[in-house]
Amino acid sequence: xxxxxxxxxxxxxxxxxxxxxxxxxxxxxxxxxxxxxxxxxxxxxxxxxxxxxxxxxxxxxxxxxxxxxxxxxxxxxxxxxxxxxxxxxxxxxxxxxxxxxxxxxxxxxxxxxxxxxxxxxxxxxxxxxxxxxxxxxxxxxxxxxxxxxxxxxxxxx
Amino acid sequence: xxxxxxxxxxxxxxxxxxxxxxxxxxxxxxxxxxxxxxxxxxxxxxxxxxxxxxxxxxxxxxxxxxxxxxxxxxxxxxxxxxxxxxxxxxxxxxxxxxxxxxxxxxxxxxxxxxxxxxxxxxxxxxxxxxxxxxxxxxxxxxxxxxxxxxxxxxxxxxxxxxxxxxxxxxxxxxxxxxxxxxxxxxxxxxxxxxxxxxxxxxxxxxxxxxxxxxxxxxxxxx
Ligand code: SF4
Ligand code: SF4
Numbered sequence: 565x566x567x568x569x570x571x572x573x574x575x576x577x578x579x580x581x582x583x584x585x586x587x588x589x590x591x592x593x594x595x596x597x598x599x600x601x602x603x604x605x606x607x608x609x610x611x612x613x614x615x616x617x618x619x620x621x622x623x624x625x626x627x628x629x630x631x632x633x634x635x636x637x638x639x640x641x642x643x644x645x646x647x648x649x650x651x652x653x654x655x656x657x658x659x660x661x662x663x664x665x666x667x668x669x670x671x672x673x674x675x676x677x678x679x680x681x682x683x684x685x686x687x688x689x690x691x692x693x694x695x696x697x698x699x700x701x702x703x704x705x706x707x708x709x710x711x712x713x714x715x716x717x718x719x720x721x
Numbered sequence: 722x723x724x725x726x727x728x729x730x731x732x733x734x735x736x737x738x739x740x741x742x743x744x745x746x747x748x749x750x751x752x753x754x755x756x757x758x759x760x761x762x763x764x765x766x767x768x769x770x771x772x773x774x775x776x777x778x779x780x781x782x783x784x785x786x787x788x789x790x791x792x793x794x795x796x797x798x799x800x801x802x803x804x805x806x807x808x809x810x811x812x813x814x815x816x817x818x819x820x821x822x823x824x825x826x827x828x829x830x831x832x833x834x835x836x837x838x839x840x841x842x843x844x845x846x847x848x849x850x851x852x853x854x855x856x857x858x859x860x861x862x863x864x865x866x867x868x869x870x871x872x873x874x875x876x877x878x879x880x881x882x883x884x885x886x887x888x889x890x891x892x893x894x895x896x897x898x899x900x901x902x903x904x905x906x907x908x909x910x911x912x913x914x915x916x917x918x919x920x921x922x923x924x925x926x927x928x929x930x931x932x933x934x935x936x937x938x939x940x941x942x943x
Binding site: 613614615618619621622657658660661662663699700 | 729730731761764765768769770771772773775776777
């Protein structure tokens with residue numbers, strides 16, 4: 565697939581206390597990241613359930629990035645450590661279901677690490693570009709994996 | 722409680738792949754507590770099946786429903802409407818739940834989404850261990866409340882076997898020697914004399930070896 569056509573649709577779950585703040589900072593610093601990355605603020609990555617990741621892929625997300633605080637720096641002490649375990653077990657379920665596990669990734673970012681955030685986002689985008697669109701998109705919208713709003717995909721379920 | 726674990730998605734998908742509408746049916750009792758077949762797992766396994774189905778170019782509609790207890794007709798009733806709307810049921814109940822649903826719906830294919838593993842307890846967060854293999858003639862009172870049938874790898878009633886290393890079983894080093902535990906426990910409760918009692922060979926006819934079992938309480942029958 566041509567890179568120009570395929571702009572990966574990535575859901576980035578960002579913890580309110582670190583990655584979300586660093587995304588804010590990235591904005592103030594005028595740092596750019598691809599527009600296909602949609603940031604969802606979460607109170608803590610420990611709030612994120614396996615179901616959330618599964619639903620994102622089921623509805624056509626090309627990748628899911630989970631960005632929590634640095635290990636040892638979680639506002640709720642160990643939420644990010646639980647998140648890490650859940651992300652790892654979800655990667656196995658995804659692989660069993662036929663989705664490459666590289667499409668789900670967790671990173672650790674502090675509120676001051678705006679440039680690092682942009683780097684990990686770009687890394688993720690590159691990984692997904694190499695993998696191509698979510699393999700089930702084709703059968704959801706018949707588009708062969710071109711960009712489509714999630715809402716539309718959802719309503720076709 | 723009954724402890725079970727999820728089957729791998731390819732195995733589950735293979736079982737349901739020829740149906741158009743599949744109901745993933747959870748159970749709110751034991752398998753919810755052992756994190757294998759409750760509301761969350763219904764949601765996760767349903768998502769996985771939808772993904773696997775689309776990946777295979779199929780359009781299986783996967784529906785989700787949970788009842789309080791799958792091994793009880795009174796509760797199965799509450800799933801009647803949902804079951805009728807679907808061509809097949811993927812039960813996330815234990816083996817008893819799967820069979821109870823199948824018996825109740827003779828024309829609906831019912832598949833098992835879990836591997837029912839044992840009767841046990843939650844040892845610590847995320848760890849379940851087997852405690853009883855339902856031999857039908859409980860001897861716990863004589864062994865300080867530690868089951869030699871289930872927890873000794875050789876099911877010995879006159880243990881130990883003599884092969885234990887430190888406090889570990891010679892068959893599996895990750896397990897404590899049940900007889901070491903029994904000895905310590907009897908000593909702690911002042912009943913060490915019980916350990917010198919010789920036990921006759923166990924009568925296994927009350928266990929599953931005597932065929933599947935039925936309990937009838939005439940005083941409760943109507
Ligand atoms: S003696 Fe039999 S019934 Fe009692 S705990 Fe052991 S296996 Fe279960
Ligand atoms: S080492 Fe202990 S638990 Fe293991 S088989 Fe021998 S007596 Fe049984």
